[in-house]
Amino acid sequence: MELKGITKSYRNGEQELEVLKGIDLTVQEGEFLAIMGPSGSGKSTLMNIIGLLDKATKGSYSLSGQAVEKLNQNQLAHVRNKEIGFVFQQFFLLSKLNAQDNVELPLIYAGVSSSKRHELSQQFLEKVELVDRRKHLPSELSGGQKQRVAIARALVNNPSIILADEPTGALDTKTSNQILELLTQLNHEGKTIIMVTHEPEIADYATRKIVIRDGRITMDTTDSVRID
Template identity: 80%
Template sequence: MADKKILMQLEGITKSFKNGDQELQVLKGIDLVVEEGEFLAIMGPSGSGKSTLMNIIGLLDRPTSGTYILSGKEVDDLSENQLAHLRNEEIGFVFQQFFLLSKLTAQQNVELPLIYAGVGVSKRKQLAQQFLEKVELTERMKHLPSELSGGQKQRVAIARALVNSPSIILADEPTGALDTKTGEQIMELLTQLNQEGSTIIMVTHEPEIADYARRKIVIRDGEITLDTTDSVRID
């Protein structure tokens, strides 16, 4: 069987922040490879660096040092415009708080990444409807976010994340604002999408949510201390 394609590779990634005259090192040399079709959960206590790592993976922040290759492109020296283009092309985001625009319908919210990508009106409407159907929201596509439940809002966010056919879906605490039953439904949907071929990287602090993933890494004090790919604790 052919080797899977490497979608993302981080080598020696560090991130430091200035705090007055002191420097706080949040990430301390992260090495991580993610292949096509993986479902990866990033876990760790508050302050461990997992959110900082997610921001770097999502091209929302730059590392202090190290190399990051995404879909064969080394992103370290790209301009902000180039990063924005790559982000829209390669990454779909699902956030805890949904981040839907309140004055746009579900369909219009899903269309947004396609507008940024320059897709024509007819095609983007067709794609938005197609992906809302995929997340079982056909009957709610003309509704505003205020008219949707929390679970329905997250399904809109997932459709928006999928509509550009990105290489990777980044899900940051995707069930954090949902009740237990609705959270389980969202995780079942993400699991289904992964089984259909989507690559998913998820940040969560909930072990029962992380259990949906097929691979887990644990970050403590800015370092990966466990990666279930090889089940070896890193001392």
């Protein structure tokens, strides 16, 4: 993916708040990138633009050779469903669906048959070591188990990119390490991982780090220098 001159502004009454101020970022296939920065720095806004959940005010974004700004809403939804898997801090599992049904949701949107959905959901629940809990509701799972269900859901359409927004923020240290080791394993298998975090010890799992402050990239370990 390649982002050039990305800005993002929000209007609040008569005032315009510029959250991103000219982001240039290239991410190669198979990278494990951590996006760091204090609260309000713009890192989650950048993640939302990368994940096609929001659009930049200005600038260009190319994803797998496609100019994102030229895609309509249906095309954006298709790319999100096929190319990107999302993992969030709060899991966002549907409370009335069991683990297996939650994992199957992206496959329903993709039009996959019922038998194939069952096969794939079990395959990916096995990958995250939760196949024995597939019939449990989210309320019957621990925080770490919920996040592993969310990771299985993110993987089930075989996306090339996993976006993880504070994936361990609601977990204890031991469970956090287990989730990060799973993300590392997925990266070793060829997935591109982009993770938002404000914790240096979490970012250490990534192979590349960028720091955002006041809407600008101020450090990129690819260059091993600060950007003034």
